[in-house]
Amino acid sequence: MKDEKVHLKTMASGQVAYFDLGQGPILLFLHGFPDTPHSFQDQVNYFKAKGYRCLVPFMPGYGDTSLPSGGSSSMLAIANMLDDWLRELVKDESIVVYGHDWGSIVAQLLTALSDERGQEPYKIEKLVIGAVPPMAAFLKNVSFRQLYRSRYMAYFQLPKVITKIQNDGLDYIRELWERWSPDLDYPNTHCEETVELLKQGDALANGISYYRHMFNPLYIFRGGSQPIRQMNLLLKKRPVPCLMVVGENDACIGIEVFDGGEKSYPHAKTKKVSVPGAGHFVHFEKHEQFSLVLEEFLMDA
Numbered sequence: 001m002k003d004e005k006v007h008l009k010t011m012a013s014g015q016v017a018y019f020d021l022g023q024g025p026i027l028l029f030l031h032g033f034p035d036t037p038h039s040f041q042d043q044v045n046y047f048k049a050k051g052y053r054c055l056v057p058f059m060p061g062y063g064d065t066s067l068p069s070g071g072s073s074s075m076l077a078i079a080n081m082l083d084d085w086l087r088e089l090v091k092d093e094s095i096v097v098y099g100h101d102w103g104s105i106v107a108q109l110l111t112a113l114s115d116e117r118g119q120e121p122y123k124i125e126k127l128v129i130g131a132v133p134p135m136a137a138f139l140k141n142v143s144f145r146q147l148y149r150s151r152y153m154a155y156f157q158l159p160k161v162i163t164k165i166q167n168d169g170l171d172y173i174r175e176l177w178e179r180w181s182p183d184l185d186y187p188n189t190h191c192e193e194t195v196e197l198l199k200q201g202d203a204l205a206n207g208i209s210y211y212r213h214m215f216n217p218l219y220i221f222r223g224g225s226q227p228i229r230q231m232n233l234l235l236k237k238r239p240v241p242c243l244m245v246v247g248e249n250d251a252c253i254g255i256e257v258f259d260g261g262e263k264s265y266p267h268a269k270t271k272k273v274s275v276p277g278a279g280h281f282v283h284f285e286k287h288e289q290f291s292l293v294l295e296e297f298l299m300d301a
Contacts, residue, residue: 001041001056008064009088013081017064018057022048026093028086029056032101032131033207034173035281036062036197039190042287043098043294050295055089057082059103061206063197073209075102076230079109086110087121094125096298100283101252102210104132111240112233127265128243128294131250131280133257134264135234141257149252152176156211162204170195170204180252181279190284241269243297245290247278269300 001019009016019037027047029040037056044054058065060078068077086095095114099107107129114124132138155161165172177184177191184191198204242265246255255274262270273293275286283290 001038001044006058006064009085011081011084011088012069013084014060014066014068015064016057016060016082016085018055018085019044020053020055020089022051022053024051024053026053026055026090026095028095028097028107029054030082030097030099030103030106031059031062032099032103033210034176034194034198035101036190036194038193039100039281039284043283043291046287046291047295057085059106061209062203063200067206067209073206073213074226074230075105075109075210075214076226076233077213078210079106079113082106083110083113090122092121094123096126096128097124098128098130098283098294099132100130101132101280104129105135105234108134109230109233111238112236115238115240116233124240126241126243126269126297128245128297130245130282131247131253133244133246133253133261134242135231136264137259137261138253138257141259143256146254146257149254153211153215156208157216162208165204166199170198173198173204176252177281180250181247181281181285182251183249183277183279184281184285237263238265239267240265241267241297241300243270243294244272245282245293246272246274247280247282247285248274248276249278250280250282252280269297271297 004019006017007020021044031037037058040056048054060081061067068081097107111124111127173195178186244258244261246258248255258272275282278286
């Protein structure tokens, strides 16, 4: 997608930079950290050729996409901003959304907002999440082992961590990739391109701000009632078909943390698929297998 046009849409809640490729039913792809929209290149190529319209934004704070107006990086503020963007872009259509990592949380929130609102002006028809499970499953299954895997989240709360990572040439970002997706060959071109994007402007600080607004009480308490609404949206069961895809070798969020995730989306089509030989960036590492699994889910009416 590097040679494709990047569109810009400005709303009161912020500006979104995005790719809009193909025509047909809409697939929405939401990336996580540390990543860029380009990790979805193979899925976009595959589904564009199959007659789908692929919407792929830079997540808020990345590239030319702003943080939500007001400066909040809470997941609900980000979801509301992307909801505003979709309202501008899509009219009376159904959407299938795939969210990876932080994109998974945002996709879950967009699905909740859509479920509460109904059909207008768009509806999340199916939800696909990768690497991060439904919130209820995460809270139920978190263990000391998982807390150790997630130690980077605590590291990101330190006051001078952004400067330290920048002074070290973002080697820590490379370390996260190598730890979380151990089956990839390194150095990895996409990983290096992600590092370069995070060196631009405030991208690294913006990406880390997601963790601070989610886990740091200093940020949570500033949010008034919004953190409570955010958690309620994430924990309420939704009768929406959900495909959960997890790499068996993911060293960021363990496969066992997905146990029972199906209960959050009680629907006959909801299922979990584990991918052998894949780590955290499952759609990127095993792109052919992932695309086939996604296509099967799309075709299962």
